[in-house]
Amino acid sequence: MSDTQPNTHGSSRYFESEEQTELLKRGLVRVSIAAAGIDPLLDKRLNELRRALRSDAPAHLLGELLPDLERAVLAADQNRQQASSDTSKAVHKLIEQLQECEPPREVARALRALERQLGELAELPRKLPSLLGELQQLQQQALQHSEEQSSSGLWSRLLRRKQRAELQAGPLSDDEVAAPAAEQAAQDNTVASPPPEQEQEQEQPADSASNISGEEQHFSQLAAHIESILLRLLSELQVLETQQAARDRLREQVSKGLNWYELTAALDALCDLVLGAQQSRQADFERYLLQLNERLSQFQGNLEEAQNSYSGSLDAERELSGTIRGQVQVLNDSVRDADDLSSLKANVEARLNSLLENIDKARELREARDSEVAERLSTMVERIQAMEVEAQTFRHHLEEQRQQALIDSLTGLANRSGLQQRMDEEFERWQRYGGRLLLVVLDVDHFKSINDRFGHLAGDKVLRLIAQQVSRRLRKTDFIGRFGGEEFVILMPGVSPEQGIVALEELRSGIEGTPFHFKSEPVPVTISLGFTEFTRGDSLDSAFDRADKAMYQAKELGRNRVVHAATS
Numbered sequence: 001m002s003d004t005q006p007n008t009h010g011s012s013r014y015f016e017s018e019e020q021t022e023l024l025k026r027g028l029v030r031v032s033i034a035a036a037g038i039d040p041l042l043d044k045r046l047n048e049l050r051r052a053l054r055s056d057a058p059a060h061l062l063g064e065l066l067p068d069l070e071r072a073v074l075a076a077d078q079n080r081q082q083a084s085s086d087t088s089k090a091v092h093k094l095i096e097q098l099q100e101c102e103p104p105r106e107v108a109r110a111l112r113a114l115e116r117q118l119g120e121l122a123e124l125p126r127k128l129p130s131l132l133g134e135l136q137q138l139q140q141q142a143l144q145h146s147e148e149q150s151s152s153g154l155w156s157r158l159l160r161r162k163q164r165a166e167l168q169a170g171p172l173s174d175d176e177v178a179a180p181a182a183e184q185a186a187q188d189n190t191v192a193s194p195p196p197e198q199e200q201e202q203e204q205p206a207d208s209a210s211n212i213s214g215e216e217q218h219f220s221q222l223a224a225h226i227e228s229i230l231l232r233l234l235s236e237l238q239v240l241e242t243q244q245a246a247r248d249r250l251r252e253q254v255s256k257g258l259n260w261y262e263l264t265a266a267l268d269a270l271c272d273l274v275l276g277a278q279q280s281r282q283a284d285f286e287r288y289l290l291q292l293n294e295r296l297s298q299f300q301g302n303l304e305e306a307q308n309s310y311s312g313s314l315d316a317e318r319e320l321s322g323t324i325r326g327q328v329q330v331l332n333d334s335v336r337d338a339d340d341l342s343s344l345k346a347n348v349e350a351r352l353n354s355l356l357e358n359i360d361k362a363r364e365l366r367e368a369r370d371s372e373v374a375e376r377l378s379t380m381v382e383r384i385q386a387m388e389v390e391a392q393t394f395r396h397h398l399e400e401q402r403q404q405a406l407i408d409s410l411t412g413l414a415n416r417s418g419l420q421q422r423m424d425e426e427f428e429r430w431q432r433y434g435g436r437l438l439l440v441v442l443d444v445d446h447f448k449s450i451n452d453r454f455g456h457l458a459g460d461k462v463l464r465l466i467a468q469q470v471s472r473r474l475r476k477t478d479f480i481g482r483f484g485g486e487e488f489v490i491l492m493p494g495v496s497p498e499q500g501i502v503a504l505e506e507l508r509s510g511i512e513g514t515p516f517h518f519k520s521e522p523v524p525v526t527i528s529l530g531f532t533e534f535t536r537g538d539s540l541d542s543a544f545d546r547a548d549k550a551m552y553q554a555k556e557l558g559r560n561r562v563v564h565a566a567t568s
């Protein structure tokens with residue numbers, strides 16, 4: 001049987017294994033196609049394998065390909081793990097940044113849930129498209145919220161004004177604001193499949209490229225705004241002496257330009273400065289309160305002591321007067337009951353002596369008490385005076401700090417808060433008493449190019465000189481404050497538009513004619529001004545907007561000019 005059957009049996013087994021081999025080869029080819037795109041080296045090896053399988057290469061040749069293929073598979077696996085870990089880190093970081101924007105509670109909760117979903121690295125590439133889609137929506141909500149939070153107040157007005165000026169270049173959208181963060185995630189996400197939006201972009205490479213450059217352009221525009229706000233903040237920030245070097249370093253760094261990551265670090269450093277200064281002032285105040293508390297408790301102790309000794313001496317006095325009264329009574333009794341004159345005389349004499357002694361004692365006691373009270377009183381008066389002096393010094397200190405908080409440390413003019421305060425006052429006065437009031441917006445021309453050509457220090461010097469020049473040329477009743485960056489606002493009460501245009505023209509030509517030099521190089525400086533008169537129905541904002549538009553008109557008309565926004 002073993003001799004008769006092997007052939008039949010053998011040929012059918014051979015036939016089966018050939019068929020199986022063919023099936024296996026085809027399977028391998030398909031698997032290798034499916035695995036394409038994971039890693040360039042692995043692709044190369046799989047290509048070689050496919051070619052060998054399709055050309056029916058002998059087994060030993062296939063065997064020779066296997067070690068390289070195995071190495072490529074291991075390396076691809078390592079790369080995939082690394083990429084998953086990088087992607088996970090990038091998404092974690094993005095979530096962390098969004099959480100730092102203090103999004104609404106439900107968004108913060110959804111972000112935490114999303115973070116938990118990141119979970120297992122092995123699962124990440126599969127989950128990533130939907131995670132990124134969800135993250136993008138949350139990011140949009142968080143940024144919209146943070147924009148809404150900051151959309152009130154003068155800060156945002158500055159941004160809005162700048163944006164309006166750049167509207168021709170295209171408005172900034174939330175997505176553009178979010179672009180850097182999204183870019184980071186996209187850069188870190190090397191292996192994972194892109195979310196649906198990115199897939200669309202891949203299908204249209206030309207559009208996508210132009211979108212990215214557009215985003216970069218918008219980001220750099222936004223970065224310039226952030227930089228100018230940071231510079232303003234830094235120039236207005238009241239820091240401690242020990243923090244001045246750090247503040248100057250930060251200013252220098254910001255003025256050189258920041259990328260997204262440096263911006264985060266700069267914001268951290270600014271935060272440290274603000275908190276440091278704030279904490280030190282708080283500590284000063286707490287120290288003063290403690291001191292005051294101590295003094296007050298000393299004072300209360302003194303009062304109690306004085307009260308005790310006073311009531312003690314009152315008791316002693318009462319006791320003494322009781323004794324005296326008793327002695328007088330005894331004297332009376334002995335006079336009444338006396339039957340012989342000589343013993344009465346002796347008795348009265350003795351009693352009178354003791355009475356006199358007691359009266360002396362009472363006088364001494366009162367004198368001692370009086371001088372003790374006087375001494376305590378004078379100590380208390382001294383303490384009260386010392387406390388008053390301290391309180392006065394502290395009040396001065398507080399007032400000084402309050403005033404400093406309203407002053408721009410670069411130019412010495414009122415800063416935005418000081419300006420706002422004065423604008424509110426002038427506006428209220430104008431509403432109550434009427435009369436004329438002009439509002440002027442002044443902007444230095446091509447200030448950025450002054451910074452770029454001569455450096456930020458030169459820019460700072462120009463701002464200081466302009467502040468001096470303008471202050472010198474205005475009337476005492478006029479008021480100038482630094483609105484921000486290279487922009488100033490002037491209030492001119494009691495001035496008609498006709499008088500205003502003359503004064504402002506003089507100011508403009510005065511600045512144009514002033515020789516500014518930096519390191520003995522002449523720096524050409526001109527200013528553009530827009531102004532308007534407050535009229536019935538105006539609010540501060542409406543008048544400001546008019547003057548602001550007039551200033552932009554002056555820029556559009558070629559700069560170095562005054563434009564009057566007439567109201568009727």
Ligand SMILES: Nc1nc2c(ncn2[C@@H]2O[C@H](COP(=O)(O)OP(=O)(O)OP(=O)(O)O)[C@@H](O)[C@H]2O)c(=O)[nH]1
Nearest residue numbers: 228231235444445446447448449456459460485486
């Ligand atoms: N040196 C210095 N520069 C500042 C300060 N605050 C803002 N800046 C810079 O001022 C520049 C303002 O530039 P832009 O808003 O582009 O205006 P501009 O160059 O004056 O151009 P026009 O207004 O159109 O004439 C920005 O580069 C800011 O970084 C500051 O305190 N010191």
